[in-house]
Amino acid sequence: MNTLRIAPIGAAVRPTAAECGDGRAEGRHEAMQKPVYVLNGPNLNMLGLREPHIYGSETLDDVRIMVEAHALALGMTVNFRQSNIEGELVNWIQEARSGASAIVLNAGAYTHTSIAILDALNAAELPVVEVHLSNVYRRERFRHRSFVSPAALGVICGFGPTGYLMALDGLKAHFGAAKVSRAPAG
């Protein structure tokens, strides 16, 4: 007979291979063992100083601390980085293909210009969540076009740093992390 094992929210319950039921589910679970790369593009190192009426008063370090704490609560790990250099972001996305389970990307202004980043994201073959602190659709027209969106599982904008946490929640749901699983009666 089987009993139902219910874990507290946030606690990681690891399904056995048999519990996974099929290879795809098992593969998804294994993928979650790797960190989520949280990548930030140009000028995001200026958060806190830069146009606070648009981007808020938190620094990028504040955002990193929030993201790391939220990931911990979800039973995930993150690798949080920022670069002003397009090629460095491309290199990190290439690295993520084997080193990450997913990518959360705020590509800053490269969102609106970079085919190189789009190509790298497509090559990475990972779930991608595009994040923007501001609601880009309430801003200039040139911010309405995104070269990241065609490669993204989802897009979050306008919620400030909370958007990064929402991205992790979305990935957690996407990977279907087991909160309820079956175990043999003891």
Ligand code: DHK
């Ligand atoms: C950040 C930027 O640096 C801008 O170039 C984007 C995005 C919007 C944000 O809202 O986080 O247009």
